[in-house]
Amino acid sequence: MRSRMSPCLFLAAAAVLLTSSALGQELPGIRPDGATLLPNGWSLRPHGDQLALEPDLPVRMEWHPAGRYLAIQHAGYRAHRVLIFDTVENAVAATIPVPKTWSGLAWSSDGNRLYVSGGVDDVIHVFSFDPENAAAEELTALPVGDPEALDVPAGMEVAPDGTLWVVTHRGEELLAVDTETGETEAVPLPKGSMPFECRIAPDGGTIYASLWGLAEVWAVDTPTRAVRFTVGTDQHPSEMALTSDGERLFVSNANDNTVSVIDARAGAIEETISSSLYPVVPPGSTPDSICLGFEGRVLLIANADNNNCAVIDVSSRGKARSLGFIPVGCYPTSVRISPEGRVFVANGKGSVGSSPNAEVADDFLVSEGNLGIAEYIGGLYRGSISVFDFPSPVDMARLSATAYQCSPLQPAAAVRETSLRPDDSPIPATVGDPSPIRHCVYIVKENRTYDQVLGDDPRGNGDPRLCIFGREVTPNHHALAEEFVLLDNFYVESEVSADGHEWTMGAYATDFVERTWPVTYGGRGTGRSPEGRSMGLGYPSEGNFDIATPKGGYLWDRCREAGVSYRSYGEFINNGRTPEDPGTTDVEALQDHFDPFFRSYDLSYPDVDRAARFLEELARFEAEGEMPQFIVIRLPNDHTSGTAPGAPTPRAMVADNDLALGQVIEGLSRSSFWPTMAIFVVEDDAQNGPDHVDAHRSIAFVASPYVRRGAVVSDMLSTSGILRTMELILGLSPMSQFDAAARPLYSCFMGEPDLTPYVCKPATWPLDEINTADAWGSQRSLELDLAREDAADDLLFNEIIWKSVMGADSPMPMPRRAAFVRIVND
Incomplete structure (x- = not known):
């Protein structure tokens, strides 16, 4: 039976949702009522005690067999480790460093051994553990997999006979490991399966593996190693939980809003549970962790992107029933419950946060040589743990209402859009309504905050002290803000380029992307074979991995479904070896829908040349009488090359980007397409510099005959809001909960068109200004990897850019990020 049961039904009437008046002039941060408004319009109000978990991104928790301790695994940007958390004292009792790790952790049945994935080092670390004093000591590191290939041990569990079963995320095998001898026996799994976890039946006779990349669960007979059955699930089956009798297997589907319930005897789906706030909404809840409590009668589901836990009564088979929602911290990655009903939730991005920088005070400055990773946005992912007793029915109803208040999502998005829309708006109220706008052009740039570029515009909420690419460098950025609309309260949802291009094109970053980029950006995503060959997890985004694709797809997928013509210029495109060689794409929907001679990310290639290539294409469209209705153009050179000798200076590169724009x-x-056109310009992320309001605040521009002229719009808007606006214009359904819930840019548009064309402003900064060998940071710039976006140490890169503009003796403002780091109660 496939019953789409949602935990929201009994609470829908009680939901109090954010309105336009609540969002209109607000800034992200802690509000007077204690909630924290996030840059995308969602809120945090975590329940229970909020305790710090250093350093960042806890990914998994496992109970010690005696029940007092939780092992909490950290696999983020900063140092990897396992914390031993004392659930009686509510405190960290011990810290176990590991060089590299990935989500995989298990205790021996007697609790005297702890097994931890060694990540790309392709080992399993074995620690002794003394529960009397919570002391741990590494005994050995067991090699696993093929030494000449990347394996990455992931989910693991110890069988009743002492065998350690492990799935290898990249090796795509299910391994039986003899922990005494280190010998392994492999059960091969399908190519592309990228397994996440394994769970062993109580009798030890069957082991289950969740195939993250193939939406399947495999059941393997442990004595014979033969496959008993395979079951198809929804997308990204990840964590699993078995009932004590072994009859039912619960599987969280992180790229859907569901948990699959498998009849473990019959090998078939028994029920599918929806974890989202409403029964029929796009993907985006990200249920990535589950656990059973109260002798298997209650299922807890951690919804990572909804920042809550759904609570389900599963005591009657096939008749799952909602008990409500519990708001927790930001991006919960693991949930566990004690036999007594004490709930523990590890929050990957902390419990409360937004760190607005209202002043450039002395402590807002970084002294040379004192650039710790703590100030980098990846390093600010301080984890936390929410701890509370399982709520009573009365408290559950109250907490559920709070969970709804924290979300701007509505079951009928048209209600919210209609309430915000002026009567004469050219932006439709609902998908499918007519619009005088037929063409949308989406220009994607790289990594600038609002203050860095428009901080010198006196009309907006800017800080000129942080403006390093002001009017003299960016005359077109400033003219667009003056002639059309200035958006001084606009935010990107992403942190870095890896999730930035996913959010920019899909209004979502999958759990695969969110778990992978902090490891790779932190330098712990690459290992070496015995012969010294580098092997790594790779850049997780922009079409490099099928598993990174959101369930709701990208904007071009929606265009294809709706019969809307589309074309990409550089976005999700692989460059040819030279600019004369054609590019390629790994994205099926973009085949025959991209320009192979438009250069994608390549900082040695001028943006003005990209502009020239696009204008050639535009001339062809003019001659043919039709242009694709949706076009995306990548102009990446505002990323800059730092002060690498012989390369253009940062200001020259930003000036090049400005002129091309x-x-x-x-x-x-x-x-001839201008009368029916709207142009939207965004940065993929804002990580490359400070901002006095929020690290996610960025520049954005809108140009169209229907855009208000000379206006300042201070409504709190986001990248997802731009995507929603284009969807409404083009008649496309939303891709995720985040564009579905986002505020469209109604306040930027007017009913009567003004067809006055834009006149490009000439460059006012020399485009041929070249870095000299004695420029500050020149040698460091040569050492940075700038061949791919964000491959370089970003904090060092920020300092180089700052000093190239402001002078070698100018201290760089500390990029205090608005990652979710504040702890309410520690």
Whole structure:
């Protein structure tokens, strides 16, 4: 039976949702009522005690067999480790460092051994453990898999006979490991399966593996190693939980809003449980962890992207029933409950946060040589743990109402959109309504905050002290903000480029992306074979892995479904070896829908050349009489190359980007398509510099005959809101809960068109200004990997850019990020 049961039904009437008046002039941060408004319009109000878990991104918790301790595994940007958490004292009792790790952790049945994944080092660390004093000591590191290939041990569990079963995330095997001899026996899993976890039946006769990449669960007979059955699930089956009798297997599907319930005897789906706030909403809840409590009668589901736990009564088979929601911290990655009903939730991005920088005070400055990773946005992912007693029915109803208040999502998105929309708006109220706008052009740039570029515009909420690419460098950025609308309260949802391009095109980053990028950005995603060959997890985004694709797809998938023509210029495109060689794409929907001679990310290639190539294409469209209705253009050079000798200076590269932007928009505004066009310009993320309001605040521009002229719009808007606006114009359904819930840019548009074209402003900074060998940070710049976005140490890169503009003796403002780091009660 496939019953789509949602935990929201009995509480829908009690939901108090954010309105336009609540969002209109607000800034992200802690509100007077104690909630924390996030840059995307969602809120945090975690229940229970909130305790710090250093350093960052806890990914898994496992109970010690005696029940007092939880082992909490950290696999983020900062140092990897396992914390031993004393659940009686509510405190960390011990810290176990590990060089590298990945989500995989298990206790021996007697609790005297702890097994921990060694990540890309392809080992399993074995620690002794003394529960009397919580002392741990490493005994050995067991090699696993093929030494000449990348294996990455992941989910693991110890069988009743003492065998350690492990799935290898990249080796795609199920391994039986003899922990005494180190010998292994492998059960091969399908190519592309990228397994996440394994769970052993109570009698030890069957082991189950969740195939993260293939949406399947495999059941393997442990004595014979033969496959008993395979079951299809929803996307990204990850954590699993078995009832004590071994009859039912619960599987969280992180790229859906569901948990699959498998009849473990019959090898078939018995029921599918929805974990989202409403029964029929797009993907985006990200149920990535589950556990059973009260002797298997209650299921707890950690919804990572909804920042809550869904609570389900599963005491009657096939008749799952909602008990409500519990708001927790940001991005919960693991949930566990004690036999007594004490609940523990590890929050990957902390419990309460937003760190607005209202002043450039002395402690807002970084002294040379004192650039700790704590200030980098990846390093600010301080984890936390929410601890509370299982709520009573009365408290559950109250907490559920709070969970709804923390979400701007509605079951009928049209209600919210209609309430915000002026009567004469060219942006439709609902998908499918007509619009005078037929063409949307989406320009994606790289990594700038609002203050870095527009902090010198006196009309907006800027800080000129942080403006390093002001009017003299970016005349077109400033002119667009003056001639059309200035958006001074606009935010990106992403942290770095790895999740940035996912959010920019799909309004979502999958659990695969969120678990992978902190490891790779932190330098713990690459290992070496015995012969010294580098092997790594790779860049997880932009079409490199099928598993990174959101369930709701990207904007071009929605265009294809709706019969809307589309074309990509550089976005999700692989460059040819030289600019003369054609590019390729790994994205099926983009085949035959991209320009192979438009250069994607390549900092040695000028943006003005990209603009020239696009304008050639525009001339062809003019001659043919039709242009694709949706176009995405990548202009990446505001990323800059630092002060690498022989490369253009940071200001020259940003000036190049500025001129290219102006040229593209002038060309479009002088075309025959201008009367039915809207242009949207965003940064993929804002990680490359400080901002006095929030690290997610960025620049964005809108140009169209229907855009208000000379206006300042201070509504709190986001990248997902731009995506929602384009969806409404083009008649596309939302891709995720985040564009579905986002505020469209109604306040930027007007009913009567003004067809005045935009006139590109000439460059006012020399584009041929070249870094000299004695420029500050020149040698460091040569050592940075700038061949791929964000491959370089970003904090060092920020300092190089700052000093190249402000002078070698100027201390760089500390990029205090608005990652979710504040702890309410420690």
